Structures are given as structure tokens and as C-alpha cells.
Amino acid sequence: QVQLVESGGGLVQAGGSLRLSCAASGRTFVNYALGWFRQAPGKEREFVAAITWSGGSTDYADSVKGRFTISRDNAKNTVYLAMNSLKPEDTAVYYCAATPTTGGRSFYFYHYWGQGTQVTVSS
Numbered sequence: 001q002v003q004l005v006e007s008g009g010g011l012v013q014a015g016g017s018l019r020l021s022c023a024a025s026g027r028t029f030v031n032y033a034l035g036w037f038r039q040a041p042g043k044e045r046e047f048v049a050a051i052t053w054s055g056g057s058t059d060y061a062d063s064v065k066g067r068f069t070i071s072r073d074n075a076k077n078t079v080y081l082a083m084n085s086l087k088p089e090d091t092a093v094y095y096c097a098a099t100p101t102t103g104g105r106s107f108y109f110y111h112y113w114g115q116g117t118q119v120t121v122s123s
Contacts, residue, residue, distance in 0.1 A: 002026040002098050002112040009094060009117030012086055016121070020081040022096030022114055029077040033103030035110055036070060036081045038092035038119075047105040048094070049081060059105065064090075086121045093118050 008020040035050040049070040050059045069082040097110035
């Protein structure tokens with residue numbers, strides 16, 4: 001089992017920045033690919049970003065490419081999502097997820113999920 005706890009969400013004005021963190025405990029963190037997803041009210045959960053176990057490869061949804069950066073610190077068992085130039089349409093609950101596979105864009109790949117952290121961007 002892997003336990004994931006997100007933090008860092010909040011209310012920010014459009015154009016602002018936030019950094020989300022996701023702390024992991026349980027099984028060896030370094031063996032897991034990690035992803036960030038988000039879900040806005042009335043919408044399906046969508047892929048935001050993913051990173052391989054080594055951090056050597058990342059992937060982003062087109063809607064956040066160039067504005068968001070995913071990174072991980074295996075020594076701290078933590079994955080981050082730095083979000084810049086935030087837009088009102090980025091408002092959602094953000095979830096981190098872990099998988100012992102290579103990961104990917106589909107939430108079906110991910111075995112473990114955090115409880116989510118709310119990000120609200122005001123216009």
C-alpha cells in the first residue's frame with residue numbers, strides 16, 4: 001500500500017502561482033510513477049501531468065503545458081506540481097496518484113490516490 005497526502009491548494013487570483021505537494025508513505029516511493037489529475041464540478045477527472053520513477057520523463061496535458069511543472073524528490077518521498085499563470089479554468093480538486101507501472105494519462109493506470117486538494121482561481 002501507498003498512502004498519498006496532497007497539500008498546497010488554496011485560493012489565488014488569475015495569473016498567480018501555487019505549488020502542490022504530495023507526500024507518500026508506505027511502499028518504496030522510488031518504484032512508482034506518479035501523476036496529477038484534477039476534477040472540476042460536474043466534469044470528469046482529467047489528466048494533468050505525470051512523471052516516471054526516475055523523474056527522467058514527464059508528460060503534460062496540452063491545457064497546462066508551459067505553465068505547470070511536475071517534479072519529484074525521491075529522498076523526501078514527495079511529488080510536486082508547480083502551477084504558474086493560473087486561469088479560472090484551472091479551478092478543480094487536484095489529486096496525486098501512484099502506480100507501479102510506467103504510468104500514463106489514463107487514471108486506470110493508477111493504483112493509489114490521495115484525498116485531493118482544492119485549487120480555486122478567481123478572475
